[in-house]
Amino acid sequence: MSVVRIPPVLRASAGGNKQVEVPGATVGEVLAALVERFPGLRQQLLTEEGELNRFVNVYLNDQDVRYLQERATPVGERDTLIILPAMAGG
């Protein structure tokens, strides 16, 4: 199980959780398991084709998965996925 950190704007769609433990061997599998558990997240994270929305960044530990192997990036047991949408507030 890896840990997924849910940003504040998405917590309402994730049962109010700040972080959840989700199974999966790749970034794609972890995100799929996440949206299966919290269907309200699907539209906010993924396109209809299942790709990551461009306004959401996902980091494996401190690295942007877009510069790793995107959804195919392997995820280890102790890894943390951070979901990061843009914030506007000032």
Added chain:
Amino acid sequence: MTKSYADLMREVRAQIRELSPGEVERLRQASPGIVLIDCRETDEWEQGFIPGAIHLPRGYIELNVEAMVPDRSQPVVVYCAQGIRSAFAARTLQEMGYADVASMSGGFQQWKSMGLPWLMPAYLSHEQKLRYSRHLLVPEVGAEGQAKLLASKVLFIGAGGLGSPGMLYLAAAGVGTIGIVDFDVVDLSNLQRQVIHTTDRVGEKKVESARLTINALNPDITVIGHEEMLTAANVERIIAGYDVVVDGTDTFETRYILNDAAVAANIPVVHASVFRFEGQLTVFQPYQGPCYRCLYPTPPPPELAPGCSVAGVLGVVPGIMGMLQANETLKLLLGIGDTLAGRLLLFDALDGSFTELRLRRDPNCPVCSDAAVEARKAGRPLPAATVGEDAPFILGGSLGGQA
């Protein structure tokens, strides 16, 4: 036994190494790690000194040298006006265990007469020396750094939750010109976090309110008010001439407009945003690190990114993030430390934790990639996602240029 000055001088000369000004200049060019100590009195230093030298008057050498040159293996060259005082100072340093010490023969007088480079110290008035004395004591700032700050221009986009603390501290720090873009008036609901404004200024223009507070704190500061909304039409004109822009806006539209213009004008943007208990912070240093579009190529739909007026925010969160923006700004202006360019700092007030993420330049960025720069030069900028005014967050054009 009595010793004359001539006896002492002979003894000292036999015990130390002397270098001519020409040799010192070659050494200075070849090894930047060399420490130059100017051991003359303050009134002599104020008439000019060798670039990079530390001012440590002869009478204070024993007391202060360990703090200023902690590594005793570092090569040190001492100079004075003619090479006499520095010879004695060099022997003292040797006695203290400094392993590689030399005195410059002929001193600063000969250095100057040979046409070698020298600088005048930055001029600060008596009052400025007092006001900024705690900066002057820090070697990384000092009189040179303080003079740099006084000559600097920083533009704040927004005199709100993020801008308020940053403006206060940069004004206190002596950043000579502070520009403020804000067309709003002070509202009672602002005062829970926008500490540059006051209760008796509710209803007044934010720019004017900020000016009053800044000048009450530090009358040295020139405040330039830009009472208009930042738009694609005016952004280039407004940001021109500023050294750093501090982004404290609360809409994506403004953030993209600012990003594109700042990249084109090669002005660093210190970026922060907040939501309830959390904040994000980074520095967009054009062409050296990623820009805002590399990080967020397209804006999110509105329900995913509510502003403070909708979602609320713990007042200290913009305060903390705004202060960190001020810190990054000072580092950029002074050229010290490592900025957050290429790193995104996340702050969680409830956990009391900071998380750092690595950011990269997008090689296909429609604004800061090599192709984008070429296209701008040719007068045909690459299309990028825009945020429409009437229909926010609808993408205009295509994402052409993106792979």
